[in-house]
Amino acid sequence: xxxxxxxxxxASRPVGRPSPDNFQFVQxxxxxxxxxxxxxxxxxxxLDPYMRGRMSAAKxxxxxxxxxxxxxxxxxxxxxxxxxxxYAVGDVVLSYSGWQSYALSDGTDxxxxxxxxxPVTTALGVLGMPGFxxxxxxxxxGQPKAGETVVVAAASGPVGATVGQIAHIKxxxxxxxxxxxxxxxxxxxxxxxxxxxxxxxxxxxxDLREACPDGIDVYFENVGGKxxxxxxxxxxxxxxxxxxxxxxxxxxxxPFEGPDRLPSLMRDVLTKSLTIRGFIQRExxxxxxxxxxxxxxxIAEGRVKYQEDIVDGLESAPEAFIGMLDxxxxxxxxVQVS
Amino acid sequence: xxxxxxxxxxASRPVGRPSPDNFQFVQxxxxxxxxxxxxxxxxxxxLDPYMRGRMSAAKxxxxxxxxxxxxxxxxxxxxxxxxxxxYAVGDVVLSYSGWQSYALSDGTDxxxxxxxxxPVTTALGVLGMPGFxxxxxxxxxGQPKAGETVVVAAASGPVGATVGQIAHIKxxxxxxxxxxxxxxxxxxxxxxxxxxxxxxxxxxxxDLREACPDGIDVYFENVGGKxxxxxxxxxxxxxxxxxxxxxxxxxxxxPFEGPDRLPSLMRDVLTKSLTIRGFIQRExxxxxxxxxxxxxxxIAEGRVKYQEDIVDGLESAPEAFIGMLDxxxxxxxxVQVS
Numbered sequence: 001x002x003x004x005x006x007x008x009x010x011a012s013r014p015v016g017r018p019s020p021d022n023f024q025f026v027q028x029x030x031x032x033x034x035x036x037x038x039x040x041x042x043x044x045x046x047l048d049p050y051m052r053g054r055m056s057a058a059k060x061x062x063x064x065x066x067x068x069x070x071x072x073x074x075x076x077x078x079x080x081x082x083x084x085x086x087y088a089v090g091d092v093v094l095s096y097s098g099w100q101s102y103a104l105s106d107g108t109d110x111x112x113x114x115x116x117x118x119p120v121t122t123a124l125g126v127l128g129m130p131g132f133x134x135x136x137x138x139x140x141x142g143q144p145k146a147g148e149t150v151v152v153a154a155a156s157g158p159v160g161a162t163v164g165q166i167a168h169i170k171x172x173x174x175x176x177x178x179x180x181x182x183x184x185x186x187x188x189x190x191x192x193x194x195x196x197x198x199x200x201x202x203x204x205x206x207d208l209r210e211a212c213p214d215g216i217d218v219y220f221e222n223v224g225g226k227x228x229x230x231x232x233x234x235x236x237x238x239x240x241x242x243x244x245x246x247x248x249x250x251x252x253x254x255p256f257e258g259p260d261r262l263p264s265l266m267r268d269v270l271t272k273s274l275t276i277r278g279f280i281q282r283e284x285x286x287x288x289x290x291x292x293x294x295x296x297x298x299i300a301e302g303r304v305k306y307q308e309d310i311v312d313g314l315e316s317a318p319e320a321f322i323g324m325l326d327x328x329x330x331x332x333x334x335v336q337v338s
Numbered sequence: 339x340x341x342x343x344x345x346x347x348x349a350s351r352p353v354g355r356p357s358p359d360n361f362q363f364v365q366x367x368x369x370x371x372x373x374x375x376x377x378x379x380x381x382x383x384x385l386d387p388y389m390r391g392r393m394s395a396a397k398x399x400x401x402x403x404x405x406x407x408x409x410x411x412x413x414x415x416x417x418x419x420x421x422x423x424x425y426a427v428g429d430v431v432l433s434y435s436g437w438q439s440y441a442l443s444d445g446t447d448x449x450x451x452x453x454x455x456x457p458v459t460t461a462l463g464v465l466g467m468p469g470f471x472x473x474x475x476x477x478x479x480g481q482p483k484a485g486e487t488v489v490v491a492a493a494s495g496p497v498g499a500t501v502g503q504i505a506h507i508k509x510x511x512x513x514x515x516x517x518x519x520x521x522x523x524x525x526x527x528x529x530x531x532x533x534x535x536x537x538x539x540x541x542x543x544x545d546l547r548e549a550c551p552d553g554i555d556v557y558f559e560n561v562g563g564k565x566x567x568x569x570x571x572x573x574x575x576x577x578x579x580x581x582x583x584x585x586x587x588x589x590x591x592x593p594f595e596g597p598d599r600l601p602s603l604m605r606d607v608l609t610k611s612l613t614i615r616g617f618i619q620r621e622x623x624x625x626x627x628x629x630x631x632x633x634x635x636x637i638a639e640g641r642v643k644y645q646e647d648i649v650d651g652l653e654s655a656p657e658a659f660i661g662m663l664d665x666x667x668x669x670x671x672x673v674q675v676s
Contacts, residue, residue, distance in 0.1 A: 053609070221604075224604055228604075243604065243607050243608050244608070245608065246601075246604055246605060246608055249604070249605070252601065254597070254601065254602060255596075255598075256597050256599075256600070256601045257596055257597065257598060258593075258594070258595055258596015258597055259592070259593040259595065259596055260593075260595060260596050260597065260598050260599050260600070261594075261599075261600040262598070262599040262600050262603060263562070263584075263587050263590065263592065263594045264592060265600060265603070266559075266562055266566075266581065266584055266587070267584060267587070268616075269581050269614055269615075269616040270581050270582070270584055270616040271616070272616065273615075273616045273617050273621060274614075274615070274616050275613070275614070275615045275616075276607055276613070276614040276615075277607075277611075277612070277613045277614075277615075278606075278607040278608040278609070278610065278611045278612050278613075279611050280611060
């Protein structure tokens with residue numbers, strides 16, 4: 001029996017929390033590369049919160065995945081066959097091949113990886129899109145200064161963990177928020193945050209206030225929800241709020257119950273001269289060379305650590321993805337495809 | 339009988355819309371200047387929406403006016419007596435003397451005005467704080483580009499009118515929102531906005547959508563309320579929202595009825611990479627020399643026009659101020675004190 005290409009396609013759009021029914025497994029023939037193409041065997045698939053947005057038809061910064069289309073995603077792959085002058089069989093590359101075992105590429109989305117320099121999985125995490133989101137968002141928009149207080153949620157995840165560690169490198173205090181004692185221990189003991197707070201604590205808002213005696217200068221927003229409610233009253237004049245994600249509300253369906261919090265937000269935006277700024281990392285693409293150089297150095301020096309949560313087999317992807325939206329992963333979530 | 343100093347002090351803090359009861363008229367002796375001081379006779383008092391904030395005890399960017407204290411405000415005054423080396427009797431100055439007929443100053447808050455260059459009342463409007471709010475907020479934060487669409491409310495007021503005219507100078511389209519047909523005519527025919535829309539129209543949201551076929555790139559927020567609701571869905575990717583006022587909600591007392599609009603706001607901040615930025619003009623003080631030079635030139639060239647609404651007598655100030663919060667003024671509201 002010939003090898004087949006296992007693909008996971010979007011079967012239906014989730015209403016609220018996704019369920020396994022929203023995904024469908026498909027067996028397709030392994031494709032053959034045309035002139036100028038390579039055939040890739042996928043080794044690792046990245047699972048990221050932004051994918052929840054791609055499952056919905058609502059207008060966003062990127063087109064939705066169509067029903068019946070292979071789910072999108074960043075991947076690390078090996079070149080199995082090459083009809084492209086720049087890539088040879090055996091090359092390991094970063095690609096955007098999605099939730100499948102094999103894929104073709106014309107080379108435009110590829111970046112060759114050097115496994116001698118760093119484990120190739122880091123190209124999906126700390127040295128990839130999540131790490132760059134933290135780097136560009138914090139440095140360009142958050143602009144932490146020495147002695148300031150930076151707060152980030154999902155602090156055990158690949159974006160949050162990197163935000164806190166870069167904040168430290170810039171001389172700021174880092175306060176991390178995570179779900180449960182194990183994640184908080186990771187945030188404090190491995191990533192070195194000054195304080196790690198459990199958002200499940202009944203006293204969370206009070207804990208945060210005590211952890212930020214001088215208020216909050218930068219809140220790196222990647223979750224939304226009740227963390228925002230606790231952060232909001234503590235923001236200092238001229239505080240910056242880069243917004244790269246709202247995972248706590250991705251599964252919500254509006255309208256949202258009152259009271260209406262918008263007037264209070266706008267009042268504080270005005271009276272505290274706040275900056276709230278949404279962003280997608282690719283807006284800052286010009287900074288990527290600096291990012292690769294600086295981040296690789298920080299990792300080599302032990303100043304930035306990372307944690308990966310690798311699950312086995314492409315079949316596990318839907319369940320692992322749903323679990324991530326519930327906060328069940330422990331570090332950067334990656335599927336080992338082959 | 340000697341001349342007295344009529345003062346208007348804050349008698350009580352308003353709950354919601356201010357009423358005449360919140361103000362009290364006081365007769366005090368005209369003060370005598372000490373060494374290094376001048377005695378000022380106030381000629382004009384500026385009335386501005388930010389004063390509503392100073393009447394409340396809530397934490398804001400400036401301390402509240404205390405009960406029994408003279409209401410604060412920008413003024414144009416004449417030097418009656420001088421014991422200050424830099425000021426001579428007869429000098430006309432911009433001061434921050436508040437709601438009264440006479441005041442002392444040590445000179446630190448004074449700027450000498452040249453009535454040959456421009457009518458001295460413009461120092462309270464287009465060539466003063468409101469004009470500078472428009473200039474700094476639009477150019478530094480709004481950053482309009484040629485061909486973009488700039489929307490501003492209270493467009494017949496001194497900030498809004500200036501925003502639209504600077505937008506034009508930068509090659510952007512200017513869409514102004516005002517209350518009623520007379521103000522809309524002023525916005526269109528005098529200030530030269532491309533479109534003037536009446537927010538009292540039952541079809542206002544639809545009118546705005548038709549007036550902005552390419553969406554909105556800059557929304558200069560100075561009112562809040564239902565204008566925001568109509569603007570919000572039309573904001574383009576990378577739209578900028580400088581926030582300098584929220585006059586429509588200054589008189590509101592929370593909590594505000596649901597549904598909660600915050601999650602939708604944050605979703606759009608994220609998916610459209612929006613920037614929402616509160617500011618007070620004094621943050622940009624370093625730009626004042628450029629402002630005085632450029633704005634004076636634009637006025638001289640007829641590229642920026644202005645409209646003043648001058649009411650007679652300090653006794654009229656409370657009623658005029660309350661009316662302004664209801665939108666009853668027609669252009670920059672100034673009280674002729676003497």
